[in-house]
Amino acid sequence: MSAEIYPGTLHIKSFLTLEEQEALAQRCEEIGSRPAGFYTPLVRGGAHMSIRMVCLGKHWNAKTYKYEPTRSDFDGLAVQELPEDLKSLAKRIASEAGMEIEPDICILNSYSGVGRLGLHQDKDERRETIEAGIPVVSVSIGDSAKFLIGGLKRKDPVKAIILESGDALVMGGPSRLRYHGVSCILQDTSPTELRIQGRFNLNFRQY
Secondary structure, three states, rough: EEEEEEEEEEEOOOOOOHHHHHHHHHHHHHHHHHHOOOOOOEEOOEEEEEEEEEEEEEEOOOOOOEEEEEOOOOOOOOOOOOOOHHHHHHHHHHHHHHOOOOOOEEEEEEEEOOOOEEEEEEOOOOOHHHOOOOOEEEEEOOOEEEEEEOOOOOOOOEEEEEEEEOOEEEHHHHHHHOOOEEEEEEEOOOOOHOOOEEEEEEEEOOO
């Protein structure tokens, strides 16, 4: 079931079955445990983010806000490749929203119970991609999150929606540069079958 939050912003509830969620949760844990796996980014100004992250396809440098082939801001390791099955997942989600994407980046975020993500725009991809409105596609696994989405300016009013395990979200077209973030994690809301605490969010982009 899809709900249009804004033109170009679609919340697709229960996109993944419970079995698909279980498989994806295991996949996230496995990816994060590899070399060039989960780490805590250090941003401009010297503060650590409150989430752990691993990038697939291209690494997002939290100090320069640019994409690169190695994690030069952390350990210098080469970035992991973005697997074909995860690319296919992103395409499926975009298609459900009536959009298209050829993903070459996935930012996998791991939230603990105190994880947050401040309001921001996803604007570090190529200008041509952004101007074409090619969407950012994400899927949530584990604990629910209170997701905030506003306008094209940081001070614009925001709407809050709850993203539950298995939900997908698409932001494309006129919504491609909307400010968004995660204000809190609703602890102990993950399906017990997943046997995880916290939340994974896979965030796909086309550079």
